[in-house]
Structure formats: structure tokens, C-alpha cells
Amino acid sequence: MNSTGLVQMLSVLAAGLPDDDGSSFWMPPQVSTVAQGVDWLFNFILAISVFFFLLIVVLMVIFVLRYRHREGESAEPSTSHNMALEVTWTAIPVVIVIVIFVFGFKGFLDMSTPPANAYEILVEGQKWSWTFTYPNGYVDSDLHVPVDRPVRLVMGSRDVIHSLYIPAFRVKMDVVPGRYSKAWFEATRPGEYDLFCAEYCGTSHSGMIAHVVVHPVGEFETWLEKASNFLDTMSPVDAGRKLFQVRGCQQCHSVDGSSKTGPTLLGVWGRPASFTDSSTTVVDENYIRQSILEPQARVVAGFEPVMPTYQGRLSDPEILAVIEYLKSLDAASSEE
Numbered sequence: 001m002n003s004t005g006l007v008q009m010l011s012v013l014a015a016g017l018p019d020d021d022g023s024s025f026w027m028p029p030q031v032s033t034v035a036q037g038v039d040w041l042f043n044f045i046l047a048i049s050v051f052f053f054l055l056i057v058v059l060m061v062i063f064v065l066r067y068r069h070r071e072g073e074s075a076e077p078s079t080s081h082n083m084a085l086e087v088t089w090t091a092i093p094v095v096i097v098i099v100i101f102v103f104g105f106k107g108f109l110d111m112s113t114p115p116a117n118a119y120e121i122l123v124e125g126q127k128w129s130w131t132f133t134y135p136n137g138y139v140d141s142d143l144h145v146p147v148d149r150p151v152r153l154v155m156g157s158r159d160v161i162h163s164l165y166i167p168a169f170r171v172k173m174d175v176v177p178g179r180y181s182k183a184w185f186e187a188t189r190p191g192e193y194d195l196f197c198a199e200y201c202g203t204s205h206s207g208m209i210a211h212v213v214v215h216p217v218g219e220f221e222t223w224l225e226k227a228s229n230f231l232d233t234m235s236p237v238d239a240g241r242k243l244f245q246v247r248g249c250q251q252c253h254s255v256d257g258s259s260k261t262g263p264t265l266l267g268v269w270g271r272p273a274s275f276t277d278s279s280t281t282v283v284d285e286n287y288i289r290q291s292i293l294e295p296q297a298r299v300v301a302g303f304e305p306v307m308p309t310y311q312g313r314l315s316d317p318e319i320l321a322v323i324e325y326l327k328s329l330d331a332a333s334s335e336e
């Protein structure tokens, strides 16, 4: 793009040779419309830094050796200053920082103003998973987007500060409780890419990851339609398993017998539960329903009351599917 000659050569050297898809030793592929510009500016700054680092360190070493104190010589006080030299070493950095500012500011403006026709997806961060809500109300734990179409994310957090980070798109934006933050991008190549949380948010921060699936032209709508009908097309157990994964339950509950933040749900059905107020109950439909809608009503002994409520977030048919799934987690059978 804007780079020519020396700058390009330096940035290529500094960044490792980029491949066709824009990836290099340092960088993931470039898969959004802004990625090239971001990389160009980054490499430009990196190249300048490397250049001046070498210039200064090499000169310093030469001067230290050349003008070191020698036996029998005394230092002479320096006489005057050098106008030409001082003007030069002031003017050149001023020009450089102006260039950096202009390109950085232009990129910032581009990245903060989504095109008016952008497709809107709601994002919610919660310890320790992401949920993406599509315009028809469908919720998924992965971000699916159409290729070559601007997508606008409206993001909020249920608990602490998270940060949505998609390296391949060169997009990173904090997700803050109590207010909405926004980000947008236009993906340029179909494929599957990584999405991370980039703000340390507690124990399982490093597990707060998701995929970004960029669908080829025309396939996004088909995917959305098919995915949205999962309650009708899947068995209740399968639909429940999907909800369990998509809605973040598996971040806190294992289904293999190990305790995480919450008790394992392997064999939960029919087992006795004892609570912090030393009452007990046998796990049935009503208890699971209450656990999901009012998790703090009865807190399982030995655990912290940290489960978020799913009131208004899971519909009745969805809760039923989750219950059917939990029933299927028989301790005797070998569920994943």
C-alpha cells in the first residue's frame, strides 16, 4: 500500500517475510479491511525504532572506544554547539512523529466509525465465556460473520472488564460492565480464526476463547437459519448439550466428575444436594430449574455463590432441554 522503497524493505526485514495472506513470523494472517494499514504502521514504527536503536547504540559504542580516557591525556572542554546538527536532529523526528500521528489518527477514525449498513451482532462477556446474539435472537458461543460485509459489534459485560480481541482482524476493544462499547470490521477471507479475551479477568481468563467463522458469500444466512432452529431439529438431549456449551455452563461445570468453579454435573440427576444452610434436597427438575433461574436461592455446600442467573436469558423450552441433557449425564455411562 503506502509503503515504498526503504521503509518497505526495513519493515519486511523487521517483520519476517510476510506470506500471501499477510501472515508472517510475528503476525497472524490479515483478514480484515483494516489489517494491512495497522500492520503497515506497526512495521513502520518498528523499523524506525530498530533503525534509531542501532544508530544510537553503534555510535555510542564507537564514541566510547574512540574517545575513552587514555594515560597522559587530559580532557578538553567542548567549545560551542553545532546549529546545523541540532536543527537536523530536531526536524527529522518531528517529521517522523507527524507521519505516525497522521496515519494513526486516520486509522483510528476508520476503526471507530462503522459504515451505516453494518450488520449488528450483540456481544456479551462474562466470566469466562463470550456469547454472540444475532439479529433474530439466536445466541452462539462463536462469532459467525459473512465475508465482505461490515459487521458492527455492540458489546457489554455482565461482571468485570473483558476485552474482545481478534488478532486476524487486528481488532481489539475493551468490554466494560455498565456501558456499551463498539467495534466493527469487514472480514475479507472465509475461514476460521481465533478470538481471545485480552484483559485479565480471573481464574479462567485464558480459557475465555472463541472462534470467528467467516462464511463464504451467501452461506451465512443459511447457517444462521439452520443454527437458529436447533430446538426443533435436535433431540432435547443434544439441544441441551449445545446450550450447556454455548451459554457458558461448561466454563464452571465439568461433566467428567472434576470440580471446577461449580460442582460437576456428572451424575447430578437424582443425587442428594446439601446446601450451605445445611438443608438438603434430591436433584430433580424443579431444583435444576431453580439452580438456573435463582442460583443464589440455595447454594451448594463447599462452593461460592458465583453462578449468574439465567433469568430472561434461557427460555422455558431451553431450560427443559438443559434438564434433559443433565439427566443424560449418568455417572455410569461414559459421556464425554
Ligand SMILES: [Cu+2]
Binding pocket: 125, 128, 161, 162, 163, 197, 198, 199, 200, 201, 205, 208
Ligand atoms: Cu475476560
